[in-house]
Amino acid sequence: MSETADREPRIVVVGAGPSGCFVAGALRRALPAAQLLVVDRLPCPFGLVRYGVAADHQSTKNITRQFDRIFTKERVDFAGNVRVTASPEPGAVSLDELAERADAIVLATGLAADRPLGIPGDTLDGVFGSGAITRALNTHPDADTAGMLDRLGDHVAIVGMGNVAIDLVRFLAKTPADFAGSDVNDAALAAYQAAPATKITVLSRSAIAHAKCDAQMVRELGQIAGLRVEIEGAGSVDAEALDDRVQRSRVEALRALAEQAQDPRPRVTLRLVFGATPVRVLGEERVAGLRVQRAGAPATEPTTTDIAATSVLSAIGFAADEHSPLADASDVGGRVRPGLYRVGWCRRGPNGTIPDNRADAVAVAAEVVADLERGQLGRGPLDPAMPLLPAAIAADAVSYSDWLQIDQHECATAAESRSRTKLPTRAQMLDVARAGTSGA
Ligand SMILES: Cc1cc2nc3c(=O)[nH]c(=O)nc-3n(C[C@H](O)[C@H](O)[C@H](O)COP(=O)(O)OP(=O)(O)OC[C@H]3O[C@@H](n4cnc5c(N)ncnc54)[C@H](O)[C@@H]3O)c2cc1C
Structure with a gap:
């Protein structure tokens, strides 16, 4: 029993x-x-x-x-x-x-934890994990944002093309007005917007049909005003991939994004590169670019290419x-x-x-x-x-009712055009939770 x-x-x-x-x-x-x-x-x-x-x-x-x-x-x-x-x-x-x-x-x-890139140069200044960035934008109490979002520079390279990478692209490419109604961390947004990127390169190791992002996420990029999109290394798509509904709709969404009417004087240019595996982060102390191995390059061409970048964001998963x-x-x-x-x-x-x-x-x-x-x-x-x-x-x-005090406080004190302004530190969260418990 x-x-x-x-x-x-x-x-x-x-x-x-x-x-x-x-x-x-x-x-x-x-x-x-x-x-x-x-x-x-x-x-x-x-x-x-x-x-x-x-x-x-x-x-x-x-x-x-x-x-x-x-x-x-x-x-x-x-x-x-x-x-x-x-x-x-x-x-x-x-x-x-x-x-x-x-x-x-x-x-x-x-x-x-952000999975490290695991290539030479991946600890250079200017290499950041997607988790570190998204925690800063979401006001995580453990986020260490000092000198991160204000130093991404003009050309941000993102390694990985899953949904988290696409989240990063939206953040980098949108204007401050696009964040109306959100709960974005205003200090982080302002730090980035002081000198926002004009070029974003996203590298997918996989072929276009096998990239990890969802079609819906790709379509959303098409709504960002002033964004020009270029696709490289898409090649031909094998018939098997086109039989798969998810893969077919991803390919269609990516092609539609590249083919839609492009702004002749774009605010931001987004390059989506397929079949590209980074092998080294270039630079002395700070990121200067990425060396990338290209899949399927003709034998007459070098198999690696160097891409200039002012910062590298890794979006290759978590541990x-x-x-x-x-x-x-x-x-x-x-x-x-x-x-x-x-x-x-x-x-x-x-x-x-x-x-x-x-x-x-x-x-x-x-x-x-x-x-x-x-x-x-x-x-x-x-x-x-x-x-x-x-x-x-x-x-x-x-307790849960303590948490509801924090929740109500964050919504009640939301900055203009924000749905909430999150308390930035653990100590402030605990103070508000306890003030509620003691009836203050
Ligand atoms: C940047 C990002 C964006 C995403 N966006 C989307 C999206 O738009 N839509 C979507 O459907 N999915 C999204 N996902 C995926 C989704 O967030 C995950 O599927 C989901 O959160 C996983 O849930 P989980 O409970 O396993 O882990 P988590 O959500 O990570 O929860 C783990 C919890 O455990 C707690 N914890 C950890 N260690 C300890 C410990 N030692 N003691 C006590 N507590 C501990 C943590 O504080 C945390 O609250 C996103 C993921 C990421 C990283």
């Missing part, structure tokens, strides 16, 4: 991004009476929805209304400002400590950062060991949109429930009266 048969199960989800929220919702549906707690190291929920999704894509961020119901209507508790670590650390709670209190722990900690309780993602089942599971980006790797995490969460929740029913969770009898978090950690935690 299950060890938890005579009491309700106790489950902690680590990470309140989309995967953590989806898995908490799925667990609630399967286990209506379970004690469910979602913790996050930040004093706020929603992970990359708040700190990754582009500021000019506010409708995507509306998914938070759905997640909100999990905490306000479905009796899932939230504890922000709670960092979970692999081994004991001051001010944090370890996996072992949680395992003494919960039957199951589900890690939904995502992948936040575990120093906060991750597990080393890295690998696409295996959700169970790491009985009682410990992982879900979302921290299980599958940095691929997939917000909705893609829902199916993953449902499958992992089913694994947890199956193990629970087989009595394969936990390490031994738990004291059901023991709180899910140690007292010292719980004392500093931010």
